Amino acid sequence: MISSGQIIHQRRSLVACDGRTSVPAPRFFRMLERVMPRAERPVAERPMPWDAIPWAPAIHLGLFVHRVDGIEPGLYALARDPAKLDKLEGAMHPHFSWEVPPDCPAQLPLFLLERGDARAVATQVSCRQDIAGDGAFSLGMLAEYRSALVAHGPPFYRRLFREAGLIGQVLYLEAEAAGVRSTGIGCFFDDPVHHVFGFRDLEFQSLYHFTVGGPVDDPRLTTLPPYKRDRS
Numbered sequence: 001m002i003s004s005g006q007i008i009h010q011r012r013s014l015v016a017c018d019g020r021t022s023v024p025a026p027r028f029f030r031m032l033e034r035v036m037p038r039a040e041r042p043v044a045e046r047p048m049p050w051d052a053i054p055w056a057p058a059i060h061l062g063l064f065v066h067r068v069d070g071i072e073p074g075l076y077a078l079a080r081d082p083a084k085l086d087k088l089e090g091a092m093h094p095h096f097s098w099e100v101p102p103d104c105p106a107q108l109p110l111f112l113l114e115r116g117d118a119r120a121v122a123t124q125v126s127c128r129q130d131i132a133g134d135g136a137f138s139l140g141m142l143a144e145y146r147s148a149l150v151a152h153g154p155p156f157y158r159r160l161f162r163e164a165g166l167i168g169q170v171l172y173l174e175a176e177a178a179g180v181r182s183t184g185i186g187c188f189f190d191d192p193v194h195h196v197f198g199f200r201d202l203e204f205q206s207l208y209h210f211t212v213g214g215p216v217d218d219p220r221l222t223t224l225p226p227y228k229r230d231r232s
């Protein structure tokens, strides 16, 4: 069994995806379970690292699933706070189906919105970066935006990014542990993302994208170890 220390030390961002590698659905569900803060619990009793975020979770995932064995390709949504599901559903396209994927764990609020090949649209909204369509799945982190900023004031903007960054860090490690790789995607077109999911106003705002898939090394680049192992 690989230790978490080893995973943390070996993690690197992928620079390209092979367009082939898939992830089994149980592994995909597990990765998503790890970004669930269990918002129904008091903050101190939430699983690590979510006990370090003292506010109610405000970031949900809009997923572009391409190659997850056992579930259909298409658009999916993960409500990281199940209490916000109605709000999310009300803000998205009314024609979305909100179907529970087969064998999805009961505690995971993951829904199929629309089945179909989402590779081209995922690439398009992520600044036409192939990594968003060639992976097993990619996603946009959809923040509860306008009402959260009105309620908590402008400093909450920074907090939203902190929450998004932490989701990214968890996914980086989960992808590495699953034998695939991932990368944060800071370049994306937010208005087209909103169009894909049906957002009509600024109640939700895409803040950060992410992709997970089979990595392809670029031989033109030299990859150094991410950390100095020997610090003695």
Ligand SMILES: Cc1cc2nc3c(=O)[nH]c(=O)nc-3n(C[C@H](O)[C@H](O)[C@H](O)COP(=O)(O)O)c2cc1C
Pocket: 011, 012, 013, 014, 015, 129, 131, 183, 184, 185, 186, 187, 188, 226
């Ligand atoms: C916030 C953030 C945004 C990023 N945006 C992109 C992106 O749009 N496209 C891309 O190919 N890589 C993107 N990356 C990956 C970085 O290029 C990568 O993390 C960086 O080169 C350091 O490599 P490492 O993660 O292996 O240490 C992003 C990473 C982060 C953390």
